[in-house]
Amino acid sequence: MKRLSITPRENWREELEELGFIWHSPDGAYWDENACYEFSPAQVEQLETATNDVFELFVEAADRIVSSDELLADYGFSDEVNQMIKDAWNRDVPALQYGRFDFGYDGVNPPKVFEFNCDTPTSLYEAAVVQWNWKEDVFPMADQFNSIHDRFVARWKELKVHLPDDLYFTAFGEETGEEIATTTYLAELAVEAGFTCYPILVNDIGWNEELGRFTDMAEHPIDAMYKLYPWEWLVVEEFGKHIPKCADQMFWMEPIYKMLWSNKRILVHLWEMFPNHPNLLPAYYDKRDLTRYVTKPILGREGANVTIFDKGHVRDRSSLSHPEDGQLIYQQLYDLPLTDGGYPIIGSWVVGGESAGIGIREASLITDNKARFIPHIMR
Amino acid sequence: MRRYIKPKYVALTGALLMTSALVGCSPSPVPTEKTVIRPTTSASTSATPPESVRFCAMEKNGEVVRVPEKDCIQTETRTVQSSSGGGMSPVFWYFMGSMMSGNGGGTHNYYSSAPAYGAPLVGGSRNMPNVGNTTIYNAPAPGQSMQSATVVSRAYGYTAPAAATASKTGSTPATTTPSARGGFGSTGSSHAAGG
Numbered sequence: 001m002k003r004l005s006i007t008p009r010e011n012w013r014e015e016l017e018e019l020g021f022i023w024h025s026p027d028g029a030y031w032d033e034n035a036c037y038e039f040s041p042a043q044v045e046q047l048e049t050a051t052n053d054v055f056e057l058f059v060e061a062a063d064r065i066v067s068s069d070e071l072l073a074d075y076g077f078s079d080e081v082n083q084m085i086k087d088a089w090n091r092d093v094p095a096l097q098y099g100r101f102d103f104g105y106d107g108v109n110p111p112k113v114f115e116f117n118c119d120t121p122t123s124l125y126e127a128a129v130v131q132w133n134w135k136e137d138v139f140p141m142a143d144q145f146n147s148i149h150d151r152f153v154a155r156w157k158e159l160k161v162h163l164p165d166d167l168y169f170t171a172f173g174e175e176t177g178e179e180i181a182t183t184t185y186l187a188e189l190a191v192e193a194g195f196t197c198y199p200i201l202v203n204d205i206g207w208n209e210e211l212g213r214f215t216d217m218a219e220h221p222i223d224a225m226y227k228l229y230p231w232e233w234l235v236v237e238e239f240g241k242h243i244p245k246c247a248d249q250m251f252w253m254e255p256i257y258k259m260l261w262s263n264k265r266i267l268v269h270l271w272e273m274f275p276n277h278p279n280l281l282p283a284y285y286d287k288r289d290l291t292r293y294v295t296k297p298i299l300g301r302e303g304a305n306v307t308i309f310d311k312g313h314v315r316d317r318s319s320l321s322h323p324e325d326g327q328l329i330y331q332q333l334y335d336l337p338l339t340d341g342g343y344p345i346i347g348s349w350v351v352g353g354e355s356a357g358i359g360i361r362e363a364s365l366i367t368d369n370k371a372r373f374i375p376h377i378m379r
Numbered sequence: 380m381r382r383y384i385k386p387k388y389v390a391l392t393g394a395l396l397m398t399s400a401l402v403g404c405s406p407s408p409v410p411t412e413k414t415v416i417r418p419t420t421s422a423s424t425s426a427t428p429p430e431s432v433r434f435c436a437m438e439k440n441g442e443v444v445r446v447p448e449k450d451c452i453q454t455e456t457r458t459v460q461s462s463s464g465g466g467m468s469p470v471f472w473y474f475m476g477s478m479m480s481g482n483g484g485g486t487h488n489y490y491s492s493a494p495a496y497g498a499p500l501v502g503g504s505r506n507m508p509n510v511g512n513t514t515i516y517n518a519p520a521p522g523q524s525m526q527s528a529t530v531v532s533r534a535y536g537y538t539a540p541a542a543a544t545a546s547k548t549g550s551t552p553a554t555t556t557p558s559a560r561g562g563f564g565s566t567g568s569s570h571a572a573g574g
Contacts, residue, residue, distance in 0.1 A: 237566060
């Protein structure tokens with residue numbers, strides 16, 4: 001795992017925009033091709049194995065949590081949400097089973113998982129498509145740990161027999177365009193797999209009392225919907241109370257049990273269930289015997305409310321704060337390798353429950369919304 | 380050791396916003412070199428690519444319309460800009476048009492591959508087959524409402540949802556009783572949903 005300083009393509013902005021990658025420089029630089037990372041095949045295999053192993057841990061953990069009222073109660077969801085989670089898990093409802101593990105990795109030792117972004121993961125398009133395009137331009141003879149796109153298409157095809165042909169795709173129209181574009185990309189993958197896709201903004205979704213169904217803008221009931229909008233928001237918003245009423249008549253992608261995996265309580269549960277697993281970091285609801293640790297909220301995103309403590313000192317603190325992100329967990333600090341560009345974090349994708357490729361972001365110690373995406377090669 | 384081969388995605392170069400991907404058509408063959416599929420018209424299939432001209436969307440007489448950049452009034456609160464002449468997907472335009480019409484807010488600057496203002500595509504029909512005879516063009520014409528973007532196209536098996544009524548066009552609504560709306564989305568106005 002080496003960081004290479006390289007010269008950006010002369011027309012890199014045009015190249016990116018040609019791909020529809022419209023959020024490459026929202027505040028300064030997000031996409032950064034002044035450098036890239038190089039991995040050996042052995043390192044890629046190590047990441048791939050870790051990703052598959054950790055996903056299995058999450059599956060096993062969900063199995064145990066869903067079958068234990070005590071563990072499930074730990075999450076503080078309503079009874080109705082708990083029931084929907086149980087139903088979705090036990091029925092094995094259709095799911096893309098995709099997400100991004102954030103790993104600490106030094107190129108030698110086992111990768112350690114920081115969290116699983118599996119409900120509304122972003123940085124997908126740049127990992128799946130943009131960095132491949134860059135590699136083809138800049139390192140055409142090299143390879144890349146990246147089969148993300150193909151695996152998505154394959155997964156959508158697998159789901160074809162389980163889902164209606166018509167899928168709705170919803171997102172909230174935030175300002176960078178990232179969420180809209182990511183949702184559009186997911187829709188295009190589904191179309192490639194043979195679905196017909198319809199867009200609808202989150203706030204345009206209707207509730208029809210007569211039908212007892214969520215509806216589109218022309219009063220058609222929605223049978224299946226992909227959402228880039230967190231479950232924990234959906235269930236507490238005004239229409240959240242209607243979700244259980246039609247839970248048997250509508251597929252949500254991803255299913256509601258993703259509320260377990262995207263909640264950082266799972267990190268505590270994982271450490272309890274699989275202590276000393278080589279890909280896990282100790283995590284607790286309190287400090288215990290940790291001297292170097294990270295506190296992060298159970299529902300935090302983009303590094304919000306994260307603080308790093310190192311032997312009694314605050315080493316770094318997130319500038320983003322969302323007080324409503326909930327209780328803190330304590331996770332042992334992982335010493336990310338320091339490079340010329342900062343600290344790299346590996347975003348390792350699973351699609352269909354299998355390792356599919358990586359994207360790398362560099363930031364300060366806390367990987368927040370100012371992190372830069374650095375492409376990679378394998379050779 | 381598994382090899383990680385090139386993703387079989389023709390749209391790697393037109394990817395996200397490629398119209399062909401949203402028309403329910405078969406994926407195009409994997410290109411051996413970079414290929415950007417652009418919408419073309421019957422009048423322009425052998426012509427030069429669309430001129431690359433920036434445009435923006437702005438509010439005008441209560442509607443959000445697409446105008447050439449030179450006419451763009453940047454003091455307007457909502458703008459969309461384009462830097463190239465490629466195609467955008469109906470899904471994208473639906474979202475964008477919806478945002479423009481009031482669900483969003485603040486200033487939006489999108490450097491995306493929306494179609495060029497003044498390109499042949501926008502003059503006449505906006506249902507434009509590409510070289511594979513599968514692509515529809517689906518951006519709003521200059522001066523037309525952003526909300527009109529996805530209304531126009533119904534071609535090659537794809538039923539485009541109307542911008543204001545994203546739905547299964549052609550089928551009968553299940554009810555005429557109006558649904559309540561706006562019950563989702565309140566948290567999204569203050570948080571990023573992606574992580």
